[in-house]
Amino acid sequence: MDNALFVSLSRQMVLKREMDIVANNIANADTTGFKVETLMTRTEPKNPANTAPGPRPVKFVLDDGVVRNFTQGTLRSTGGTFDVGVEGDGFFTISTAQGDRYTRDGRFHMDTTGRLVTEAGDPVQGEGGGDIVVDPQKGPVSIAKDGTVSQERETLGKIGLVKFTELSALRKTGDNLYSNSSNIQPQPATDSVMHQGMLESSNVNPIVQVTRMIEVSRAYERVTSMMDTTAELSRRSIERLGQVN
Template structure:
């Protein structure tokens, strides 16, 4: 009975964490550049868990990590020249008070000083590791496929100037990225230039969350949780019945 309770509780604990991941996916279905996540589960074998176990081996549920789906989200044209979508591999670099962070959210804007910043006001970094700043009269901004930024005054090609190149980086282990809020990631992995960068100016990458899939997962988790709850309840009822019989006078 103790084993049944422990097995049921281990499964319920894992499913609670899985439900939290599914809820996070659904909450970010409209978040620019968001990558959905899923839980990774494994069996945990407990040898000699109880003398009452015939084979001396019990199997518990163990969630040992999360998997991030790095597939591209849907590309949405916005017409805003400061919106930039990444098609394929890579992350933008931004400077935050906590240090350099990474994001797929290319919804950029200019602050009061002409600096290119994220929606949260964090400076976007160039491949040289410096912020990108524009002059007041530079009204035509062009961002090339490789991230090179050029500007011109009043659309005159003779006045074109290069203002730097957006940093686009990748990592040896992309699954090591950790969410840090504000659509930002942090990692201990060594960054490296993204191979064959492909940027699309005037577009944004949508979330790759599939709401119908996530809702289906949520219903399956609820059914599995209820099944585990029934197992726990049955084991508890058996325990109560055994105690009642043992405590009854002969």
């Protein structure tokens, strides 16, 4: 019976991890550019915990990592001068203290020096590198569909967009940013389009995620019930053996 308890415990641990991921998806349903995540699982054969009759080997359930769905989110109008929504598979390049990071979150603004920066204050990189600086003393800023930033007919720079041939190279680092965890070099995303005054919504479907949360919760309860039953059977068996002796 120990084997059943160990297998059930491995399933419980995976379900708890999945619940955390589903809850995070729901919490970020309104986060700009957030991509929905799903837990991958696998079974791994192990030697049984005892020599009692039963299947060999025993298969445990394990966490096999998280995958992200990078499909396009809905573009919504904000009217913000420095809000930029991406249509296509491109990512903005952001310069941080830890190195270049990538994001779909186009909530930009000017810092005190006029640089185009993220919500966290990290500069947005132009095409080929370098900051984009706006003169706060001049007129309105225009951002073209190819990312060209201009002010009073003067070109200030061009917001760069890059793409990855393997999206698995992107590792989440927090603040809606990704790092390149591989040797794959990003390529210019020339087929992507930028929309000024718009932002990309999360691609999380709250109804699907709430439904999945209920399914995971019920699965956890079923496993817990089975473990309680197994433990009770084990207890009764020990009591009967004690009475025989």
